[in-house]
Amino acid sequence: MVIEYMGDILRAEVAMRKELLYKAKNRPAYMFRIDSERVIDATRSGSPARYINHSCSPNCVAEVVTFERGHKIIISAARRIERGEELCYDYKLTPVADQSKIPCHCGAANCRKWIN
Ligand SMILES: [Zn+2]
Numbered sequence: 001m002v003i004e005y006m007g008d009i010l011r012a013e014v015a016m017r018k019e020l021l022y023k024a025k026n027r028p029a030y031m032f033r034i035d036s037e038r039v040i041d042a043t044r045s046g047s048p049a050r051y052i053n054h055s056c057s058p059n060c061v062a063e064v065v066t067f068e069r070g071h072k073i074i075i076s077a078a079r080r081i082e083r084g085e086e087l088c089y090d091y092k093l094t095p096v097a098d099q100s101k102i103p104c105h106c107g108a109a110n111c112r113k114w115i116n
Pocket of ligand 1: 055056057104105106107108112113114
């Protein structure tokens with residue numbers, strides 16, 4: 001385990017409204033979708049895990065771990081990580097239509113060109 005992705009757990013509808021609010025305030029939103037109903041909003045109260053970038057060839061993996069009292073997002077090493085190496089994981093975002101596609105700049109040989 002490297003770090004837990006912490007934040008406020010919100011219903012998906014609430015998370016969508018908050019994301020629009022953050023955009024209106026020109027504030028970056030840090031969110032992690034647990035499943036179709038719940039999202040972790042790390043924008044205001046998250047751990048440093050929110051700053052971990054996406055990569056198409058990641059050295060970490062993000063896993064949803066279910067506990068008796070809820071869920072946690074755990075970022076774990078997927079291989080040996082060298083000192084000073086940037087942490088990254090595959091965001092595994094659902095592909096979307098062209099207008100809202102986010103270009104990927106991970107630089108991996110197998111880069112998919114888009115994060116979503
Ligand atoms: Zn990439």
